[in-house]
Amino acid sequence: MPRRSLSVSLVLATAALLAGASLAAPPASSAPPTPVQVENAWIPQPPPGSEVAAAYFTLRNTGDAPIVLVGVSSPVASEAMLHRTLVMNGESMMRPVASLTVAPGRSITLEPGALHVMLDGLRKPLQVGESVALVLHLASGEAIHVSARVRPLGSE
Numbered sequence: 025m026p027r028r029s030l031s032v033s034l035v036l037a038t039a040a041l042l043a044g045a046s047l048a049a050p051p052a053s054s055a056p057p058t059p060v061q062v063e064n065a066w067i068p069q070p071p072p073g074s075e076v077a078a079a080y081f082t083l084r085n086t087g088d089a090p091i092v093l094v095g096v097s098s099p100v101a102s103e104a105m106l107h108r109t110l111v112m113n114g115e116s117m118m119r120p121v122a123s124l125t126v127a128p129g130r131s132i133t134l135e136p137g138a139l140h141v142m143l144d145g146l147r148k149p150l151q152v153g154e155s156v157a158l159v160l161h162l163a164s165g166e167a168i169h170v171s172a173r174v175r176p177l178g179s180e
C-alpha cells in the first residue's frame with residue numbers, strides 16, 4: 025500500500041535525523057537558550073531628514089546567571105551603539121556605554137533621557153507602525169532578535 029510505505033519511509037527519515045543530530049550535537053547545544061526577555065521595544069519616529077534614531081526596550085533576566093549586553097546591530101542603520109544620556113552643568117549629553125549587565129531576576133529599561141540604543145546612519149525613513157529589527161549581542165556570543173515598533177514622535 026502506498027500509504028504504508030510512505031509512513032515507513034517517514035519513520036526511517038526521522039530516525040536518521042535523530043541519530044545524526046545526537047551524534048553531531050555537542051553538549052553545549054542541548055543547554056537552554058539564555059533566559060532573556062525583551063519587552064516593549066520601540067523607536068520614536070525620527071524627524072524628517074534625520075539620520076539618527078533612538079531605540080528603547082526592557083531587558084529582563086529570568087535566569088540565574090548575569091546577562092551581559094555588549095552590542096546592538098540593526099539592518100536599518102549603519103551603526104548601532106549603547107548610549108546613556110547625562111545632564112552635566114545643565115547640558116544634556118550622551119556617552120557611549122560599553123556593556124549592560126542584568127543581574128538574575130532583574131531587568132533594565134532603556135528609556136528616553138537615560139539609556140538608549142543610538143541608531144546612526146539610517147538607511148531609510150522609519151514609518152510609524154513599522155517594525156524595525158534589532159539584534160542584541162550578548163557576551164555569551166548569543167544574538168537576541170528583537171522587533172521594535174516605530175511610534176509617533178512625542179508619544180513617549
Ligand SMILES: [Cu+2]
Binds near residue numbers: 107108118140141142
Ligand atoms: Cu545617543
